[in-house]
Ligand code: G3H
């Protein structure tokens with residue numbers, strides 16, 4: 430069924446788990462996330478990023494409708510989230526019938542402008558019952574940016590500033606920069622666990638880890654145990670999908686029907702989803 434992001438995150442936090450949120454680019458992503466969630470017996474969040482909307486010609490409605498239909502048909506509890514929204518027009522397109530949450534991303538702005546824009550987004554969201562996530566600090570690696578120097582000032586999230594930011598903006602959840610980076614294809618990131626603990630202490634709202642594709646299972650487990658409540662995964666699904674497509678095309682150069690190679694690729698993506706769900710829900714192996 431289609432459920433709300435806020436309730437999934439609150440339940441997970443109360444139980445010492447986290448919720449995994451997976452990026453949807455195509456219909457097959459949504460299908461794979463639902464299949465992975467059903468296999469793992471766990472809820473999940475389907476998230477559509479502003480970049481994915483741009484890929485679909487700037488049209489949110491078709492891919493959102495597909496994700497909603499997949500969620501409604503699934504036996505797993507699935508929520509729909511709009512991710513990394515920089516455009517206020519796109520924020521306003523997040524219709525509450527489908528989207529229960531939006532990440533409004535003003536992380537490229539100065540601190541003061543970030544607070545102002547995010548507080549406005551929160552006001553808009555709360556009038557409609559939409560849960561709003563925001564980012565303070567810079568996770569980096571989006572849109573092909575070069576990797577950030579994670580130790581440069583202003584890159585990692587400062588706990589005292591984050592506490593003031595949460596208060597001033599009224600956000601429901603906060604994405605923090607603690608050592609992960611977007612679009613990593615190897616799982617080699619190491620997180621600053623001391624910083625996560627200080628942020629957890631200082632910030633009353635749930636914390637969100639972005640760029641989790643590059644974070645090893647054990648590091649994710651420690652972050653969840655320390656109170657990280659939403660774990661965002663995108664690239665790892667595409668790595669699994671594309672590897673399976675490539676293997677099929679290499680083995681069968683005459684294939685024409687996309688179902689022949691998209692089916693195993695979608696299955697590979699579903700298996701990756703189930704693996705991440707095992708980790709964030711506290712499975713022991715990995
Ligand atoms: O908001 C989306 C996530 O941060 C995905 O990051 O593609 O590096 O896993 P990733």
Ligand code: ZN
Nearest residue numbers: 611639640661
């Ligand atoms: Zn992200």
